[in-house]
Amino acid sequence: MSDLASDASHWDERAGLDELAAVLDPEGSAEKNALIHHLQMEAIRNAGLSRTDDVLDYGCGTGRVMREFGASVRSIRGIDISERMVEQASRYGDARLYDGHTIPFVADSFDAVISVYVLQMYRESTRRFLGMLHELERVLRPDGRLVLVERVERTGVLSLDAWRSELRAGGFEIKRTDTVRSGGSRFALVHRLRRVRAAYADVLMVAYATDRHPPGRMSV
Numbered sequence: 064m065s066d067l068a069s070d071a072s073h074w075d076e077r078a079g080l081d082e083l084a085a086v087l088d089p090e091g092s093a094e095k096n097a098l099i100h101h102l103q104m105e106a107i108r109n110a111g112l113s114r115t116d117d118v119l120d121y122g123c124g125t126g127r128v129m130r131e132f133g134a135s136v137r138s139i140r141g142i143d144i145s146e147r148m149v150e151q152a153s154r155y156g157d158a159r160l161y162d163g164h165t166i167p168f169v170a171d172s173f174d175a176v177i178s179v180y181v182l183q184m185y186r187e188s189t190r191r192f193l194g195m196l197h198e199l200e201r202v203l204r205p206d207g208r209l210v211l212v213e214r215v216e217r218t219g220v221l222s223l224d225a226w227r228s229e230l231r232a233g234g235f236e237i238k239r240t241d242t243v244r245s246g247g248s249r250f251a252l253v254h255r256l257r258r259v260r261a262a263y264a265d266v267l268m269v270a271y272a273t274d275r276h277p278p279g280r281m282s283v
């Protein structure tokens with residue numbers, strides 16, 4: 064079985080779980096997954112999407128981003144390599160099967176691409192990771208933004224420095240990062256679910272394609 068086919072069949076199986084367990088922690092409690100969901104959606108809400116944006120949800124899973132943001136942008140479409148995930152996401156709009164190579168949209172189709180917990184799985188393979196960035200860059204309009212919610216660790220391939228240099232190698236510049244876990248005061252749920260707080264630390268990154276964006280407006 065190819066890498067892609069085995070990835071897809073893994074996610075096909077996960078798609079049978081409940082909507083959050085399928086895409087977050089399959090063994091975690093419903094409370095834990097609800098907290099993670101809440102924090103991630105809050106982070107994306109603060110990422111500055113606008114009502115005039117055409118958005119792609121890359122690796123849409125069960126469609127929770129499409130459900131949450133469908134009404135607040137001009138359009139949102141999802142793609143995923145798992146047929147079962149696409150079936151689930153189709154409840155919330157236009158979700159399509161992706162062959163893992165060519166995103167099924169023409170160049171310059173989107174103002175923003177959102178991706179949650181997808182690229183982090185490919186950080187061990189520079190070739191696959193850069194191939195993905197290349198496709199994302201193609202479908203983004205000039206000035207388009209890549210909004211990522213990903214795990215960030217202190218060291219290794221998921222460290223912020225490593226993310227930064229690999230995104231840069233793929234033609235993107237990180238413009239902004241926010242720690243999704245806020246330390247407790249911003250999110251009511253964090254107080255209520257103190258127990259799971261320590262297990263959670265993701266970062267939202269907003270990146271622009273480097274060769275299309277005026278250098279003066281980029282900051283790292």
Ligand SMILES: C[S@@+](CC[C@H](N)C(=O)[O-])C[C@H]1O[C@@H](n2cnc3c(N)ncnc32)[C@H](O)[C@@H]1O
Nearest residue numbers: 074086122123124127143144145148179180181
């Ligand atoms: C952890 S889940 C996250 C799903 C969704 N982004 C969310 O946060 O609810 C990872 C998803 O990425 C999809 N996926 C894995 N490899 C992919 C690839 N190369 N391109 C697009 N989607 C991929 C999986 O099928 C799965 O639905």
